[in-house]
Amino acid sequence: MKNTFGNSVTVTLFGESHGPMIGCTLDGLAPGISVFEERIAEALTRRRPTGGITTSRIEKDEFQIVSGVYKEKTTGTPLTILISNAAMHSADYENAKRLARPGHADYTAHTRYAGYEDPRGGGHFSGRITAALVAVGEIAKEALRLQGITVGTHIASIAGIADTLLPEDPLALRSTLEALSTLPFAVLDEAQGERMKAAILAAKEEGDSVGGVLETAITGMPRGVGEPFFDSVESRLSHMLFSIPAVKGVEFGDGFALCEMRGSQANDQMTAKNGIVRQLSNHMGGVYGGITSGAPILFRTAIKPTPSIFKPQKTIDIDNYTSAELSLHGRHDPCIVGRAAPVVDAVTALVLVDLLTEAFGEHYLSPTKNLFRLNSDGAIICD
Amino acid sequence: MKNTFGNSVTVTLFGESHGPMIGCTLDGLAPGISVFEERIAEALTRRRPTGGITTSRIEKDEFQIVSGVYKEKTTGTPLTILISNAAMHSADYENAKRLARPGHADYTAHTRYAGYEDPRGGGHFSGRITAALVAVGEIAKEALRLQGITVGTHIASIAGIADTLLPEDPLALRSTLEALSTLPFAVLDEAQGERMKAAILAAKEEGDSVGGVLETAITGMPRGVGEPFFDSVESRLSHMLFSIPAVKGVEFGDGFALCEMRGSQANDQMTAKNGIVRQLSNHMGGVYGGITSGAPILFRTAIKPTPSIFKPQKTIDIDNYTSAELSLHGRHDPCIVGRAAPVVDAVTALVLVDLLTEAFGEHYLSPTKNLFRLNSDGAIICD
């Protein structure tokens, strides 16, 4: 299923950069979850390009929930959010229309869709489409919040400039994650954040762009969720993470650094006291054999530098397959790492509500748990 | 679907380490693909622990194809391969039975399955189960071979000791990949391979283990395969790769290294001559917007150090959640990186036949293409 993902809770994504609107349908989430439109608006704003270090293109994310919500709570039937594409400057892309932008999907989309693709602004391949994921992801986050599960992402590095590490203590980690979700530029160390911004501006001045690494943590996730093999927590999360445009790497726990460790360093040893199990470390990022241990889930995501740059580039005319030189104009974000953080949070939350619903049933995330439904006394009988 | 994966071509995995047999069902592959049992046997041997640097446990992989093959060709209906678990030394695991082995899934499986899991040798979580993927993967590789598509993996590093790089030229790359598939220890530079083996033996002598990185390349893959978002080639491959036990990181093209590049360095520029498009570099690993460009697909997989080590480790008794110390005995592989290479090749081949079948139909991979079926002249009519 191409634009639908999930087993028990699914998202279906649609829309193009320059069409009238984009949207997403969230299906299978428990009934009774409160829908706070202002939180959705805030999450969309964090994804939006703003101010000095980002593009000055005005992108106003007006959204409408057209189904699946009644009296400000989820009904349990499909929830569709539409986001208007208010500002369509198709003219900006007129030059790029027939020249494949290097690093973008213009050439591959052209071969994939036999020339019928919507070429305006990257069409369905635009990073803008992720706004719809951010919107429904906020509802998933609210469902997680009711269960004491917190997701948060910080900018681990941009252009090689590193943020400080996340705290190891789960309670401190949780507070940190909650604070991160409100920051427009999600770093723990503000001074390092300023250095990152300087690097972004330096690249911008040269008509170039930079990339970086996002680090995500999840606290409060119950143990025993996930599966060996194809439905491992890592498999499900990475599937979603690699669907975000610009993501080119995903690692869990210490990830690639584990390859240079000895087993005695990498294994997370355990102790138990009064029946409470504790890990002495978390090199594996809280997942063993595809299943959560109850420790924080940790992963990092590699975001490549924005492919839209202003330096001249060699490319091809995709209509007649001849060589050409492309010089982009208009407004493009020299770094999307910070804006990708709410997208990573959103898709993570969507995977978690799917995993929890699959494991514990569609009522696990419901505020009322609907326990009366399990009472067979109420079963209808005929007479 | 927990132990079934794929859209158009699916695999279903079953079995436990110490049960009578493990197996895999491959469904949806085109009819008419030749099945060479000796190649399956060879691939299983490459996954098998052998000789000095690996465990001396004798693990004889006798297999039987019980369905889906007629006259040595695939029929197009489900193909099931069973592999006997000849050597079951349950006694080896008797000590570990109630103590959770750090780095393994013992504890998480116990919480996940409420104590009903098969505890012998890791049960369904054993790396042994991947033998079944290797077996059906070999049939997928044969289907790819008919289309001129080659998959191969080398050991990029073990314990920080790096192999040389793969050649960039696609034809040279293809020859290299074909040669790699026959090697018991898949390195390009034999001298570096010897240093890796020395590092493995050094760890082994200390009762410890090491990890490493595998690098995989695919040549001959048609352009225009894959999807934006959830069915991106990266999403589909990473989903499968992270289902292999011990994989903790996946990166495409230059992966995490892209995060420190400028866009002008990372973008793959293009030229065209006589309608033939050429990339001037391949930093993205042959996938743009989730879709293949026709350039080689490149990715790296992080394999953690073997969790089974002989040093004493702190852990818990999973029956009563009390602290304990675990000292493993028996025979365990101090490094599984080399043995993981045929597993990575197999799951890669399985994802590729799935992507190709989905894109071009179930007859694309068939040797006869079954073109006559599209001829409406032969349609039955009633009279």
Next chain:
Amino acid sequence: MKNTFGNSVTVTLFGESHGPMIGCTLDGLAPGISVFEERIAEALTRRRPTGGITTSRIEKDEFQIVSGVYKEKTTGTPLTILISNAAMHSADYENAKRLARPGHADYTAHTRYAGYEDPRGGGHFSGRITAALVAVGEIAKEALRLQGITVGTHIASIAGIADTLLPEDPLALRSTLEALSTLPFAVLDEAQGERMKAAILAAKEEGDSVGGVLETAITGMPRGVGEPFFDSVESRLSHMLFSIPAVKGVEFGDGFALCEMRGSQANDQMTAKNGIVRQLSNHMGGVYGGITSGAPILFRTAIKPTPSIFKPQKTIDIDNYTSAELSLHGRHDPCIVGRAAPVVDAVTALVLVDLLTEAFGEHYLSPTKNLFRLNSDGAIICD
């Protein structure tokens, strides 16, 4: 997947009767299919209640295609159609709001969604939601038309009054099916149609309703499509047909009548001449072992009488589970059999494009077939 169906071509349905709009996302259909908005409007009109024998509720189906179409052709990415709910007379349902309407889903939805369901007009359970299927189904029908495949449905009976039989000759059948698609009341025998209408009006006058049987035929479907077991053509079609509200039975070919035949009567014998295979009968409805034979596919669908009737009925108050008597007011259709015909056509067309795409690839339905993509000469190579 609750509101998403299909393997290679999927539909995702959303919306409630009295929400701002309903809609459907069609994903995976080939690029390049022409989208004729006027045909969609006509199909929606056939589903709309009109005139004497149906409800006089004015239900204007204004729709907007918001994604997946560029220059009036499908792009191959998700195609979403939104249909406005112009006329929301919530007041009509005020009385029924807390009393479960017998034959409707009010009570079961209330237990299923723990009281969070949208109760207005049946919410997501409303037959109105099928308008979205009719809209995207029309695009599927256009894709089939390009391949010479025709789908059509007639009213086989209403209230026991039977229409004449469909012609057996495939060419005559095809012309008949094409004509049926344009009729507001799809009967072959107008006189019988008048008797049906009289029966509907008689029921209406008594505040009651009637049901009937729809008979559908498909011509031009290639042989060799479908699967043994779970993806049999019958399984896939029946899955979709039973998702239409009010459908309570589905039979293929002679269906239940086969149960009283001998094998010698039921088997469809065959002959061949110049390599052209002919069936001597079509009792099985063109499907053998789950796979099409090339003969017309034939099935019948049982549509129950409209549950909304004006006679007083015993029911319960779903808020406190006490007995009550319900007297419905407002405007309700005394027979939905005729209006269900375009819905059956639509879901049939959606299943067929899914089956064909799965079998022959996503380009099979494309007008250009995109054959150049299979040409390996054009593959990108790096240098």
Next chain:
Amino acid sequence: MKNTFGNSVTVTLFGESHGPMIGCTLDGLAPGISVFEERIAEALTRRRPTGGITTSRIEKDEFQIVSGVYKEKTTGTPLTILISNAAMHSADYENAKRLARPGHADYTAHTRYAGYEDPRGGGHFSGRITAALVAVGEIAKEALRLQGITVGTHIASIAGIADTLLPEDPLALRSTLEALSTLPFAVLDEAQGERMKAAILAAKEEGDSVGGVLETAITGMPRGVGEPFFDSVESRLSHMLFSIPAVKGVEFGDGFALCEMRGSQANDQMTAKNGIVRQLSNHMGGVYGGITSGAPILFRTAIKPTPSIFKPQKTIDIDNYTSAELSLHGRHDPCIVGRAAPVVDAVTALVLVDLLTEAFGEHYLSPTKNLFRLNSDGAIICD
């Protein structure tokens, strides 16, 4: 997914009539369900052809559970059952090998698989494959039994000779269903059963065959299970039922008979007393808007006459598409209606465990419910 079905609990089917074995993998069922091998053996025996009224072909169903069971309980990981094909009389089919048997899938399979299909005994299309569904279905039935859910099927009619009706009272119905599951020829009225057997023998003597109708009931199913539209209980059940070879019709509740009723007759009115809801009738078969009401689920399945008959039939040579006459020899069952009853029970049980697991989580069907897993006190924390 061609030979895999289910959302949360899946079955994957493999094997051919004359291969070494057939089998089925059941995945996603709760851990801790007791596996009684003798019950599986009994269910297989009910499906087996025996004695006068059926074929005298000796078909001994020796089976082995090779994974997913530990200490006689399900582990929660994939459970595979293999059934040996002891008696392979390929010679019986030698004559039929190149002539398509009318009513069978020989011709359609040949076009579908381009001539690579296993032609012996119908290959993967053989009714024998359903034995594997019966085997895993018995485990599903045990899981349902623990929840007080009973499934049973009687022969409603054979060759037009009708059995008496099932009792309407749910408790009486439950006892009846339990008794039916032990009968070799599942009729309520033995005298009518004898008449059916006489009709079968009469057909057999003429080298012909007969069909019939199976009627299935389910008691104890909780209300509020199922979905509007594509995952309606009717959709899911019919999908599975139509995958059984020889099924050509499915109707729920009064089914096609509803089409001649008025709404006032068809609607199931309700009352409530002390919070207990009662339906006054069950014309809809316990499903409204795709969701269970708690009333018994009722449906009927049309089984066509056995296509293997001994009368000469016109057919084609599938190798060269020329006309031919086929005279079958060997042993064939003149009626499979009775043997299909345990198959219908099995697939019904498989759909029900899938629906329940999806709705209430994978632990709902577990005997321990695993409630401790929901206790967050035990969550691992790092320190």
